[in-house]
Amino acid sequence: DVKVTQSSRYLVKRTGEKVFLECVQDMDHENMFWYRQDPGLGLRLIYFSYDVKMKEKGDIPEGYSVSREKKERFSLILESASTNQTSMYLCASSQGAKDYGYTFGSGTRLTVV
């Protein structure tokens, strides 16, 4: 089974801090994604990547950046954390072919105080 591992399950950070969320997958998937999930708003796509060093903006990229230096690792960076970035962050990966769904990591619940 594909494993998508997110480095932290719970994280508490202060306003203005730079925050790194790490995601690693072990099945050589080409595609990786970062979502945030908030009650009533569903899953919202922040950034995604089709290949190493490639990235594309999703629906809500403001305040975030990403890094993909290796195929298995996709990092989400909050440049200067704000309280409205308190959320559940979900990483996902998928194969390049169109007919596969995503495999999600277990999520990181980030609280910015």
Add this chain to the structure above:
Amino acid sequence: QKEVEQNSGPLSVPEGAIASLNCTYSDRVSQSFFWYRQYSGKSPELIMSIYSNGDKEDGRFTAQLNKASQYVSLLIRDSQPSDSATYLCAARGYSSASKIIFGSGTRLSIRP
């Protein structure tokens, strides 16, 4: 119209009955559809995918796709309390070959 739409629920079904979850989609998505189950506080888990018109069965789950009417359904037979979760309908978008668009989810509650 949103690309993928679901009734948020909650949908309450007695144990042992058939739970029916529905989803409609717009012309802005392609022909690959997925159902995810998400337990409270957990991440979504892929349970079914369907690409062709008609029914696809996997154990107690049946996914149904009707392209003419642009809807996708998930039927859960012999519902169990462990099926209580939020079910997310998803579809692959046309604009980006690998990006999946998620509905907002339907909360299902199975009452004993």
